[in-house]
Amino acid sequence: MSAAPGPLVRGEGLTRAFHRRGGLFHRGAPVMALRGVDIAVNRGEAVGVVGESGCGKSTLGRVLLRLMPPTGGRVLFDGEDLAQQPAAHLRALRRRMQMVFQDPFGSLDPRRTVGAQIADGMQIHGLAHGSGARDAVAALLKQVGLDPDHARRLPHEFSGGQRQRIAVARALSTRPDFIVADEPVSALDVSIQAQVVNLLADLRAELGLALLFISHDLHVVRHLCDRVVVMYLGRVMEEGPARDIFRAPAHPYTRALLAATPSLRHRGTAGAPLAGEVPSIANPPSGCVFRTRCTMAQPACAEAVPPIEPMPGAADRRIACLRAAELSP
Numbered sequence: 001m002s003a004a005p006g007p008l009v010r011g012e013g014l015t016r017a018f019h020r021r022g023g024l025f026h027r028g029a030p031v032m033a034l035r036g037v038d039i040a041v042n043r044g045e046a047v048g049v050v051g052e053s054g055c056g057k058s059t060l061g062r063v064l065l066r067l068m069p070p071t072g073g074r075v076l077f078d079g080e081d082l083a084q085q086p087a088a089h090l091r092a093l094r095r096r097m098q099m100v101f102q103d104p105f106g107s108l109d110p111r112r113t114v115g116a117q118i119a120d121g122m123q124i125h126g127l128a129h130g131s132g133a134r135d136a137v138a139a140l141l142k143q144v145g146l147d148p149d150h151a152r153r154l155p156h157e158f159s160g161g162q163r164q165r166i167a168v169a170r171a172l173s174t175r176p177d178f179i180v181a182d183e184p185v186s187a188l189d190v191s192i193q194a195q196v197v198n199l200l201a202d203l204r205a206e207l208g209l210a211l212l213f214i215s216h217d218l219h220v221v222r223h224l225c226d227r228v229v230v231m232y233l234g235r236v237m238e239e240g241p242a243r244d245i246f247r248a249p250a251h252p253y254t255r256a257l258l259a260a261t262p263s264l265r266h267r268g269t270a271g272a273p274l275a276g277e278v279p280s281i282a283n284p285p286s287g288c289v290f291r292t293r294c295t296m297a298q299p300a301c302a303e304a305v306p307p308i309e310p311m312p313g314a315a316d317r318r319i320a321c322l323r324a325a326e327l328s329p
């Protein structure tokens, strides 16, 4: 397996527009779900993506896996630009990247046994057939904490947590290096969320997987992730080691997000909780998109989009704020 230097996955200047229908002859202004997002995920690293609903987290995950193409920018997987690959090579790269979706009920075919569904990826990619595939399915079920004999059952015979384990087994079936988990536990009972999170954490450590973990739940992100990317209205506001960001959030948006989670507040660093509604993503504020809710906004914030840059005094963190120098931890 090749191992180009640099991150396993890199998104550069990613934009993604969605066109809305605006009547028979008129197309409404596009929704820009991503606006110039740069992101890197290193081998074996877990990166959390957080931000309020609609800020572009799922779109980012899908674009990185090329489940949808970006409308601008590019995605490099192991150093290779996904948009430039011939179909056969793209398929080979795809084997190495998988997704676990939020809804364990909708993501499995109700009419096929879970074993058959777990075996699909192995067969498509020529990894195992026949009894080899059956053995591999049994091993995967065991690896995710299920009885190997369950391969013969249909999805409706399982609970939500068990189905999400099956979805994880299916994602692992192609022996990926990179998994995007999009809110993988938010549809589950609170009582079993931790079990599935712990399963993902264990598998990541055991298999050396890189993980993009999309979540509203900051506690889970703190528990699971090495790094955090904070998004707002299609842009990255702040990024850095999870430990540092949770200990000392810098961007006013990150501070406000953490302040909304009382158990994550830290004396001296918590800002005011978020006030007001998220502006429409179809018509975001000029300049810094967060300025209309920011307690530190100045007139200059309306004029230009602040670039995301290394934070003064913390080279492994990046922040998009005109007042970054005042915010350094």
Ligand SMILES: Nc1ncnc2c1ncn2[C@@H]1O[C@H](COP(=O)(O)OP(=O)(O)OP(=O)(O)O)[C@@H](O)[C@H]1O
Pocket: 018, 019, 031, 032, 033, 051, 052, 053, 054, 055, 056, 057, 058, 059, 060, 281
């Ligand atoms: N297929 C689509 N067609 C049109 N608009 C879309 C599509 N997918 C996403 N959007 C829009 O893009 C924006 C970002 O959506 P996205 O699902 O990426 O956000 P999110 O942060 O994952 O939200 P949530 O936390 O609610 O899942 C939203 O305004 C959404 O309505």
